[in-house]
Amino acid sequence: MCWPKSSEFYYDNKKIVGCGRIAKATLGESATSVMRENVKREIVTHHALRITCLASRAALAARHFHPYRRAVARAASNAFPFTRYRPIVAIYPLRLKPKLDHRLWGGQRLARWLGLPEPLPDDLAEIWLVYAENPILNGPLAGKTLGEAARELGEGLLGSQSIPRYDRDFPQLAKFIDANDRLSIQVHPDDAYAHTVEAHTGFHGKTEAWYILHAEPGATLIYGLKRPSSREEFARAVAEGWLEELVHYLPVQTGDVIFVPAGTLHAINEGILLFEIQQKSDLTYRVYDYNRRGPDGKLRELHLEKALDVIRYEPPAQEKIPPIALEPDRDLLVACPYFALERHRLAQARAYATRPTSFDAWTVIEGAATVAGERLALGQSIVLPAHLGDYLIEPEGTATLLRTYYPDLDADLIGPLHWLGYSDERIAQTVKSA
Numbered sequence: 001m002c003w004p005k006s007s008e009f010y011y012d013n014k015k016i017v018g019c020g021r022i023a024k025a026t027l028g029e030s031a032t033s034v035m036r037e038n039v040k041r042e043i044v045t046h047h048a049l050r051i052t053c054l055a056s057r058a059a060l061a062a063r064h065f066h067p068y069r070r071a072v073a074r075a076a077s078n079a080f081p082f083t084r085y086r087p088i089v090a091i092y093p094l095r096l097k098p099k100l101d102h103r104l105w106g107g108q109r110l111a112r113w114l115g116l117p118e119p120l121p122d123d124l125a126e127i128w129l130v131y132a133e134n135p136i137l138n139g140p141l142a143g144k145t146l147g148e149a150a151r152e153l154g155e156g157l158l159g160s161q162s163i164p165r166y167d168r169d170f171p172q173l174a175k176f177i178d179a180n181d182r183l184s185i186q187v188h189p190d191d192a193y194a195h196t197v198e199a200h201t202g203f204h205g206k207t208e209a210w211y212i213l214h215a216e217p218g219a220t221l222i223y224g225l226k227r228p229s230s231r232e233e234f235a236r237a238v239a240e241g242w243l244e245e246l247v248h249y250l251p252v253q254t255g256d257v258i259f260v261p262a263g264t265l266h267a268i269n270e271g272i273l274l275f276e277i278q279q280k281s282d283l284t285y286r287v288y289d290y291n292r293r294g295p296d297g298k299l300r301e302l303h304l305e306k307a308l309d310v311i312r313y314e315p316p317a318q319e320k321i322p323p324i325a326l327e328p329d330r331d332l333l334v335a336c337p338y339f340a341l342e343r344h345r346l347a348q349a350r351a352y353a354t355r356p357t358s359f360d361a362w363t364v365i366e367g368a369a370t371v372a373g374e375r376l377a378l379g380q381s382i383v384l385p386a387h388l389g390d391y392l393i394e395p396e397g398t399a400t401l402l403r404t405y406y407p408d409l410d411a412d413l414i415g416p417l418h419w420l421g422y423s424d425e426r427i428a429q430t431v432k433s434a
């Protein structure tokens with residue numbers, strides 16, 4: 001399989017150069033109709049963008065707008081074709097100020113791994129890397145939050161895919177979690193429950209996925225129930241104190257991928273450092289917290305009735321998610337309608353392009369790299385708006401990065417994976433429809 005560079009693509013075996021937004025596949029006789037339709041749509045989009053871009057670029061050049069001229073032109077031209085008397089909206093790589101979260105169950109491992117300055121905190125539990133409330137650090141949008149930028153730029157930042165579901169909300173949360181003690185046993189509702197019972201909160205359901213960055217020998221997660229149960233039995237197990245007999249302890253190793261659809265009872269236990277990608281939602285129902293007390297000396301609130309409403313009482317059908325290769329050194333770790341998570345190992349510079357359907361968020365988990373002109377050290381992230389277009393990633397030596405985005409499952413993943421020869425069954429192990 002030979003992939004074209006992102007600056008070229010093929011349609012009906014004809015090579016077309018210079019269309020960086022196009023799906024990176026060589027489309028031949030065997031291309032699926034889904035891919036064909038997608039590419040046709042993208043060709044139209046691309047040419048429309050290019051024409052309007054030229055108009056805006058001329059206008060902007062005349063106004064000496066720099067340094068984000070090209071990206072600004074794209075954004076302006078999308079929103080206001082053929083006019084130069086419109087507000088200027090900046091589209092450029094967004095560096096965010098991460099949010100450090102200190103909890104009782106945190107520790108020093110995350111700080112040590114990232115090389116944070118001494119003295120190291122001994123209760124660092126989470127780093128929220130990509131989150132709507134994180135302030136932007138660079139460029140014309142500095143000082144605004146990612147969420148404010150998303151509301152301002154709309155499709156220019158978010159892409160078209162998440163808007164029908166989330167409007168202009170930034171739809172994902174990506175974080176590191178370092179568990180030095182067991183986290184509470186919990187469950188999250190799905191959209192249907194969130195939109196009815198929790199409608200007053202404005203939150204959606206919460207599906208999440210974990211990529212294990214480091215697991216101590218013998219480390220486990222709680223992942224679903226170990227045998228079919230029922231609401232009554234589960235409630236009894238909690239009341240009588242034998243819940244731990246009902247839950248499934250899943251041993252994990254470094255590199256494992258776990259998908260946690262809404263309704264799956266779960267907990268991260270001690271000795272695990274992981275990257276988490278999830279739907280942006282704050283609806284968590286704690287079932288059991290090992291009778292621990294918070295900093296205020298009180299037991300943390302539990303939410304048993306709601307948990308009982310949403311728990312899946314059947315054991316999970318699949319435990320770990322097998323990664324699937326999209327290209328050499330590019331693996332899809334897991335995807336669902338709310339997020340896709342890819343791992344890229346780079347030994348040399350590689351060209352990429354954002355899709356009009358989604359932003360790209362990148363996080364360095366090994367080494368360091370420059371992404372779209374911004375240097376990222378280990379553990380740092382960047383958000384590339386959907387209308388940014390072509391960009392480069394240049395590793396320093398070798399680097400491993402995680403890419404998260406809001407996928408169009410058929411066009412971005414299932415179509416290309418079929419074309420690569422993967423069966424429906426194999427694809428379904430990694431690409432989850434819900």
Ligand SMILES: [Zn+2]
Pocket residue numbers: 186188208266
């Ligand atoms: Zn959770």
